[in-house]
Amino acid sequence: MAFYGQIIKTLLETKHSLLPHAPADPEAAQEKQLNGLLEEAKNTAFGKFYNFQGILEQEDIREAFRKSVPIHDYNTINDRWWKQQRRNPDITWPGRPEFFALSSGTTGKKSKRIPVTDEMLACTQAVGRAQAECLANFKLPAEIFEKDILMLTSSADLNEKDGWLEGEISGINVSNMPDFMDSVYKPGIEIAQIADWDERVQRIAEEAPKWDVGALAGIPSWIVMMLRKVIEVNKLKNIHEIWPNLQIYTTGGVAFEPYRKSFEALLDHPIIIMDTYLASEGFFAFNARPETMAMEIALDHGMYFEFIPHDEDGFDATGQMLDKPKVVDFRDVKENKDYALLVSTPAGAWRYMIGDTIKFVDKEKMEIVITGRTKYWLNVVGSQLSEEKLNAAIAELNEQMGSEIKEFTVGAVPTEDGNDYYHQWVLGINDGELSEEKALEVLDAHLKKVNKNYKVAREKALKGVRVKVTQANNLYDFLEKKKNKKGGQIKFPKVMVADDLKQLLEFLD
Template sequence: MSIKSIAAKIFARKIYNQTLFWSGKPVETQLKVFKSLIESAKATEFGKDHHFDTITTIADFQKNVPIRDYEDLKTYIEKVKTGQENILWKGKPIYFAKTSGTTSGAKYIPLTKESMPSHINAARNAILHYINETGNAHFVDGKMIFLQGSPILTEKHGINFGRLSGIVAHFVPKYLQRNRMPSWETNCIEDWETKVNAIVEETIKEDMSVISGIPSWVQMYFEKLQEKSGGKKISEIFKNFNLFIYGGVNYEPYRAKFEKMIGKKVDSIELFPASEGFFAYQDSQKEKGMLLLLNSGIFYEFIKADEFFTENPKRYTIGEVQVGINYALIVSTNAGLWGYNIGDTVQFTSLAPYRVIVSGRIKHYISAFGEHVIANEVENAMKEATAETNIVINEFTVAPQITPASGLPYHEWLIEFEKEPENMQAFAEAIDDSMRKQNIYYDDLITGNVLQKVVITKVSKNGFQEYMKSQGKLGGQNKIPRLSNDRKIADNLK
């Protein structure tokens, strides 16, 4: 065992003990964060506009600060972008993370000297929890690849602008620099296809032990590796590859394809990062869900998803949530976001400690007929329908077909198969059965002959990649929505 792996185990135990301390006092921890945020922002323009000097309780805050999305906060953000100080947070941010908005075009999310460490430490701590639980630390001696956006930044008014994953690339610890891939030069390539080809050339003969990225883009990397190697399994190319780290989307729809490509099962760690904050990471290989980070400068509120679009919905805090309910995630942060709806929905899998799964997007659902189907339900249905079969899925999305050429409306599942089912109708039935078990409203619509059962449309090989390329969203942190309430994606794919 190397000195580096021994040191990693010692450090892992220390971080694990620190986590036990704050996670064992969740309400107290969140209250401390809340008070610190209010105190730090009293003198800001936002703080003055919302009377932070009078806020002493969470109820005061909820009365003074309404729920906002990016458009509602944009007036303040535009001031910060021009270099003005003390607008949303004290001083001015050190970075703006540019991200694609679903309704408002590009969004610019501030990152401050106070918020930046949580983005770095959370990813590190996820790996350390894995080491502490499994005792597996040998991978720290191998090469590690992080498929991410370009680290090239532009500077305006003393603030650097770039993609979050590219910004984070500037903070890789020195002890990992020698192990980290790809090279800086390759990482700076903007065109995704060119970049992946260059990464393949650099890594194919290396001892890769850890691979990290959004599953759909890692899949593209694996496919190009296999093409370059003459069809070898990934485990044949990288004999010591044993850990996959991912975030952004649910891994389960990709798992069968990955295991086939890899040629063996590998451990995985799920992360929940966003430009707005690093919210959670998988702290255990044995427990479902990711540990919600309650001590990282983020104050959390939760709104039940089925109440979100009602007038003045109740805002729950950490001590009030329940397991299994779909909540819209609202955050206030030490980067200057206040009562901010990040757009994601979560469900708690545990309250001791608080663990969550990402169940979807508050605006990404299907409710053309009042069924309110969410991403977690369609992913579960796909998982159940493919379990114990040889069916392999590359990618899929779901959309309503309200005006079919004939017959009743239906939910259309657009699927790119690696290996098709022998009986497509039976496969569609399995998906439909699972959906009906999970969603009572959908079941009522089928039973009442308002909807016909699931209809499957096959998408051609690389169809999803070509669609993303046509939208200028190939690679990086971009991902296909699992479902939509309109047919923009579906009609483009067809």
């Protein structure tokens, strides 16, 4: 009998039933979070400049905050504030951050440095505990709470630089893991600190027989690559041969659905898959109940959220935010409408645009799904294709053709005369073959059927569709050559501008 596992399970179920993790009044909870953030930072340089004390004295602090503090992207807040925060205390948050998260994001350009304060680490851990408490909803056996948890992260070997430590956020989080996790965390800090990706995965594969893994966590592309290596090195048919108690996979970082077929092919039987929204800037949402991949947004954990409609009220046709976009808080969001996310956090991020788009699928349950990136908005000729619509088209292609498209990108390219455009798709398959002609027909027909704007565009300036099929590893090779990073370690861009597409096609040829 799993004695300790039963104790943990009982404690989780008791706390979950007696002390629900979700706020009974989410609107009031969000006002409380904003109030706490403003109080804490009112004497910082940022707080004095934007008169946080005056905002706190207003009847509606959410409206006053919206009117007083401008929207920031990374460049605007970094150039004016965060660069100072690296050298001086009390700039956007009290004190100086001990950590900075390096984020190359989707494009692999020069790394951003996102401050990670002690309060932000505590916030992230609080959201993690809330998700752990929600395991009570999944009716798991007691034994699972005694098994190892394998977290595949970026390197935990942080770099020291001018008085702070820096690395990718998953490496920072592992380096600050609570002590009670030491006995179950795998692969352990020694292996997690191996900087070279291939060497780290090789060591995991070699050590795998010593562990009894019950749960996995990591970006889907990383996890699939790692599981294949474990299976290869240990000469297995599937991963359950070596980890028979594996029952949970916590995904995040990118959409899971394009990887589902590849992932499930490595299992002997289905397991629970839970989604998370964990970014360099914070842990924003988590899957809280079975039978859905929607995530409960963390409205009561020290962060404040605002939302910009991802339509003509917030963005122009090229995906650029308007000078004066409409902005709403949780009180006024609508279900099934795309929004760009703004966050204010105890890292000293204020009205910061993450770059992701989300939609509420159940406002009462506070559940969202990530629908894409603000810049993954293919609308050059009015086709209005969001990342969610592009992912759905690829899913339809996989369903109809029995294919396994692991990565893809698409963009609008001018025709030879420069008067019109065509959409160029590049599809990275895992193995086998896929007819480019048939793929073109399926993608074009599906988008015409489900998206009236695309159908209209195809009758006007969008004069054609072209498809290039290649092995997914070739796309990763392109990223490694162009960005100097392993392909599985950065997000492959779902939408490319014409010049980047030309470079990719030349590389593939």
